[in-house]
Amino acid sequence: MGNYDVVILGGGPGGYAAALRAALRGAKVCCVEMGHIGGTCLNVGCIPTKAMLHASEIFHQSNHASAFGLNCSCVGVDGREYMARVAKVVAGLRKGVEGLLKARKVDVLRGKGRLTAPDTISVETDNGSEQVKARSIIIATGSSPARPGFLPWDSPRIMTTNEATTAESLPESVIIIGGGVIGCEFATVYSELGIETTVIEMLDRLVANLDAEASKIIARSLKKRGATVLTGSKIVSVKADDSSVTVETEDGKIIEADYAIAAVGRIPNTEDISAEDIGVEMDGGIIRVDDRCRTNVEGVYAVGDVAETRQYAHLATRMGIVAADNATGNDARDDRTIVPAGVYTHPEVAAVGETEEKGENVRVSAFPLRASGIAHAYGEIDGQVKIVADAETGKILGSLVIGPHATDVIAEIALAMRYGLTVENIAETIHAHPTFAEAVAEASEAWLGLPLHTLR
Numbered sequence: 234m235g236n237y238d239v240v241i242l243g244g245g246p247g248g249y250a251a252a253l254r255a256a257l258r259g260a261k262v263c264c265v266e267m268g269h270i271g272g273t274c275l276n277v278g279c280i281p282t283k284a285m286l287h288a289s290e291i292f293h294q295s296n297h298a299s300a301f302g303l304n305c306s307c308v309g310v311d312g313r314e315y316m317a318r319v320a321k322v323v324a325g326l327r328k329g330v331e332g333l334l335k336a337r338k339v340d341v342l343r344g345k346g347r348l349t350a351p352d353t354i355s356v357e358t359d360n361g362s363e364q365v366k367a368r369s370i371i372i373a374t375g376s377s378p379a380r381p382g383f384l385p386w387d388s389p390r391i392m393t394t395n396e397a398t399t400a401e402s403l404p405e406s407v408i409i410i411g412g413g414v415i416g417c418e419f420a421t422v423y424s425e426l427g428i429e430t431t432v433i434e435m436l437d438r439l440v441a442n443l444d445a446e447a448s449k450i451i452a453r454s455l456k457k458r459g460a461t462v463l464t465g466s467k468i469v470s471v472k473a474d475d476s477s478v479t480v481e482t483e484d485g486k487i488i489e490a491d492y493a494i495a496a497v498g499r500i501p502n503t504e505d506i507s508a509e510d511i512g513v514e515m516d517g518g519i520i521r522v523d524d525r526c527r528t529n530v531e532g533v534y535a536v537g538d539v540a541e542t543r544q545y546a547h548l549a550t551r552m553g554i555v556a557a558d559n560a561t562g563n564d565a566r567d568d569r570t571i572v573p574a575g576v577y578t579h580p581e582v583a584a585v586g587e588t589e590e591k592g593e594n595v596r597v598s599a600f601p602l603r604a605s606g607i608a609h610a611y612g613e614i615d616g617q618v619k620i621v622a623d624a625e626t627g628k629i630l631g632s633l634v635i636g637p638h639a640t641d642v643i644a645e646i647a648l649a650m651r652y653g654l655t656v657e658n659i660a661e662t663i664h665a666h667p668t669f670a671e672a673v674a675e676a677s678e679a680w681l682g683l684p685l686h687t688l689r
Contacts, residue, residue: 235340237263239560240354240367242346242506245272247537247549248373249330254557256337263365264339265346265356271327272375273395273499274546280326281398282418284319286577289425293458293579300612310426312402319398347507348372351530369532369560372513372520373553374506376499376538384410384495388473392494394419404428406490408480410471412439412464414576416496417451421578424458431461431488433480438464440576444589444633447582450615454579461488501539508535524566526556534560541569548572573647575640580616583643586631586650587621596624598656598680600672602636604687607667613637618672620646620656620680627655627680638669645673656680 239255241248244266252264269276295307334341342365344358354370356363378393385391392400394415407423409416412434423430432439432455438448439455439462452462467483471493478493501518513528513535514521519542520535522528528535534556537549551567558565576582589597602608602616616636622629632646649659660677664670678684 235263235342235363235365237261237340237365237367239263239369239371239557240265240365241371241373241553242348242354243272243373243375243502243537244268244270244341245373245375245537245549246274246546247375247553248272248371249334249553250550251371251373251536251553251557251560252339253333253337254554255561256339258557258561258563260557260561262337262339263342263367264334265342265344265354265365267343267345269327270331270334270341271323273377274549275326275330276323277395277398279546281319281323282394282415282422283577284322285315285398285422286418286579288315288318289422290579292427293425310403316400316402345505347505348511348513348533349507351511351533369534371526371553371556371560372506372508372528372533372535372539373537373549374502374539375549376501376544378495379498379500381410381495381497383468384471384493385473388478390473390478390492391471392492394494394496397494404491406430406492408433408478408488408490408493409496410468410480410493411496411498412436412462413442413496413498414440414574416494417455417576417578419494419496420455420460420462421458424455424460425579427459429490430455430459431490432463433466433468433482433488434462434464435467436464440582443574443576443582443584444619446617446619447576447584447633447635450580450635451576451578451582454615458579499538499544503539508533522552524555524568525559526552527559532560543572543574545572545574571647571650573640573643575643577640580613580636581634581639583634583639584632585643585647586629588631588633589619589621594624595621595630596680597621598676600676600679600684600687602669602672604675605667605669605672607669607671608636610667611637618642618676620659620673620676622656622680627657628653629656629659632673634672636669636672642670642673645670 238260344356346354346356406429470481536552573585599619603614619633621631656677
């Protein structure tokens with residue numbers, strides 16, 4: 234039996250961040266992982282999809298280069314080389330994280346772990362069962378793609394996003410079931426590559442958890458790239474044979490494609506870790522934690538997708554840091570009220586805090602990218618920065634950013650919100666010109682009734 238100060242169950246972005254932070258705090262640390270270090274994000278999620286998206290954007294832009302006075306185009310896509318490059322990016326980053334864990338003297342135990350006591354994890358390894366004991370345990374087992382029962386999972390032509398990001402090549406045509414963030418990102422990839430793409434969403438708009446303006450722009454972008462977008466569309470049957478997948482919708486549409494990808498959400502990995510057996514309180518499949526990531530069981534913490542409905546790698550990382558700090562005798566807390574979200578479609582969409590529809594006693598201002606110099610230089614004017622602020626004080630309560638680098642630009646607003654800044658504080662901050670971040674200052678000036686580059 235190994236004895237540690239901290240043992241982390243799971244080596245994804247929350248788990249390995251916790252392991253590294255605890256080690257930096259001087260703790261003796263073990264990380265238990267049954268798969269690849271890096272979890273979903275690094276291996277089959279954030280990183281491979283962004284590698285796919287950047288490559289598809291290059292392809293799309295090259296085929297529209299004449300708008301910039303350039304005579305060039307990509308005549309085709311080598312699917313195997315394309316996916317091989319994605320795998321290479323993933324492998325390199327995974328090796329980097331493994332190197333960090335090794336350098337920080339974190340022991341990595343390979344196997345499936347479950348809690349047998351508040352201070353003990355039993356791990357099934359290739360060499361049999363092994364027990365590890367610790368003063369503190371951090372649960373970071375992540376989530377897995379939902380596998381709806383109406384899909385014929387015995388067919389290799391039905392994929393989750395795990396298979397789509399690790400495929401050896403690209404499909405000739407694809408049906409994406411689910412028009413949320415993940416579904417829209419995959420639809421962007423395939424449609425930009427010229428692959429026949431259909432998105433089927435049961436709700437009346439795409440990415441329904443975001444601002445309606447974001448839904449409209451994402452749908453318009455996908456259609457412009459050649460994708461078919463079916464919203465308010467309920468699937469009644471899915472059939473797969475050796476050569477194709479056929480989907481029938483309630484309104485009688487029949488769609489056939491090479492493959493289908495289920496992108497209908499993710500399920501927290503809490504069923505097989507025996508957390509409830511040691512008294513950990515759950516809310517459905519989610520572990521209840523406080524602002525220090527503590528469960529109700531002393532010495533047991535939980536982070537990431539097992540402890541949050543917002544399944545973001547950056548949130549898991551922050552929670553891992555908070556949990557590790559507390560597990561090593563330091564005082565850290567985060568109420569997790571300010572968490573930016575990103576959609577890496579083209580254009581990108583990012584949001585944080587309150588939306589225009591849900592805010593109370595707020596005033597909203599927006600700056601359109603069609604009035605931005607850098608947006609015109611890039612040829613990317615379909616977007617905006619919207620700021621939601623308290624109508625009386627000007628304290629920033631939320632924002633929507635649509636356009637190139639939106640997921641980078643939103644960080645400024647998240648920082649401002651975290652420290653209670655106002656739109657006036659943003660407007661008085663000198664922003665470099667020309668940049669997309671300037672649009673944040675412009676939107677702030679508009680909120681104050683002093684817009685420079687737009688008419689009131």
